[in-house]
Amino acid sequence: MKEKILDKATDMFLTLGFKSVTMDDLAHEMGISKKTIYAHFENKTKLVETSTLELFEVISKGIDTICSLQKNPIEELYEIKKFAMRHLKDEKASPQYQLQKYYPRIHKTMRKKQFELMQNCVVDNLKRGMELGIYRSSLNINFIARIYFTGVTSIKDHTLFPEDEFPISQLMDDYLEYHLRGIVTPEGRNILNEIIHSNHE
Template structure:
């Protein structure tokens, strides 16, 4: 099972490490984008948040679009590190899947629906490129989890890991599409909760179902 360097895989950062000042910039911008949305946050807002001049800010990044790309790449790199950790620490495939589901559900709860909407509407190239970059990497993670669960005797032996992984990753992308699930109707965290529940109920066998119930009694998905 391969551990990915997302920055290198995606090419968004060209495989280069961020400087300390660029990392502070990305961290500040990410928090502002999550709370307020992307469109409403100006470079002046970010400069004030960092306590630097706009001139200094533009020595770290060329423009807002580049900053958005850097934030998205760093976020996904962080996501993948968490998934690697869950894979290595989980007791079994179900434990791994539940850990991952909790992580994304709780992450979505801290993100303003406006942020996802803004990314899709005002930065469509970045949005679609992020979906594309996610696809193969997360596809491999899901496929590995399915094969692990089958080998452990807790997932159905008749499922095709390749097909189910494609379906899961494809429907996850659909969940993030705000034209399919408008932000005002229901939070993304609730949709992801339903999506995860639907997935593991479809892949576990009887023994796996009992184990899911046991794990959820110890800690639920919310």
């Protein structure tokens, strides 16, 4: 039952937002009593925390699997973006933003975990791209990896990028293209243009 509650809660949090979903909503949606939920999770904060950690693990494993395929580094970044967006339901309810606003302690923990995961992944991606000659050889890897993480997390700030003006899936595509155009060689640019072209078809 605990897993079922967690799955349904995660689904509702991502669709409607961490703030919007109450324990009553969850109980009603599942056709169970609130008492049943509280038997597994002492309060909503604990449920939010467990839900975000579980989701992080799923996304983390998925990213590891994508990275282990050793695809072309440019293609790899697009695959990771697609995978993450699918699991975050295109971030329709701005989960990151709501987490930061209403559950700052959980958000801080998650941000640290995200940074460590992305740092390893992006550093490896940059090194391989440079070895293959599709990223410029003069890149400062540590700087690029950190600025990439900063950008990916900052574009989720709705005060900077209001949703009605910047739909999240388009925003992610624009940011990824912006990041890659700054680091590719002419050969890498050809690969990037091909991917962008095929995504638009």
